[in-house]
Amino acid sequence: MALVEALIFSSKKKLPHQVIKEITSFSDEKLERIIIYLDKKYQSLEFGIQLKEYNNSYLFQTKKGFAAEIEQLFDITKVSSLSTASMETLAIIAYRQPVTRSEIEEIRGVSVERTLSTLSKYELIEEVGRKETIGNPIIYGTTDQFLEYLDIEDLNDLPEIEKVEKLFAEEIEEAAKKAAAEDKKEDEEEIE
Incomplete structure (x- = not known):
């Protein structure tokens, strides 16, 4: 377990499941149990980091609750x-x-x-x-x-595209009105 944790921690980028498996020679089942354990372990409030999975690759990240303080530490351009x-x-x-x-x-x-x-x-x-x-x-x-x-x-x-459209319906309508007004203004300028 400590080896898997160390490998993920040491990797600068997401570490694919297959790479961990090749290095450790663990079975898929054993590796999956370790990943589940590490995920639960780092979900605890006592830790400032969490284990994230992206397309069957793993990465340790700081928890979002500390973003403001971390940004102060590292002048991060987001x-x-x-x-x-x-x-x-x-x-x-x-x-x-x-x-x-x-x-x-x-x-x-x-x-x-x-x-x-x-x-x-x-x-x-x-x-x-x-x-x-x-x-x-x-x-x-x-x-x-x-x-x-x-x-x-x-x-x-x-999110489903329909939900996004509903969420931003007012903004979409406002942008459409603004674009129409700009088009009308350009047409009027061309006539003059």
Whole structure:
């Protein structure tokens, strides 16, 4: 058990189940029991860290309740500084993946090249292949870093799109009105 704990703690990135199994020679059943034990152990209030699982890989993280103090310690630049355009693009990719740049641009109505670059820089998205069509465009999907960012274990934990639409219905309507007003203003300026 201590070996598994040490391996996960020492790893700078998520440590895949298979790698732990290869190093320790533990059976899947034994390794699963150890992971369950460690997860329960670190859920205790006496610990400031927790064991997180992302796509059958493991990582120790500090508990969210200590985020403010940790940020003071490390002048952390958070990905939460993403622009609205980046968040919209990320949402499209998360719910429609795998998706091409042109498919994203069709939904958003604007170029997303710089936005995709930013999301790639933060390792929230990645190229997952090429679409079998004319030009073989790159297709994008989310990464494990995206799952960590949202603190979910897999894409099935994303809220249903209908719930998201209801939650942001007022904001969507307001944005649509604003866009229509801007279009009208541009049309009036062209007439003059």
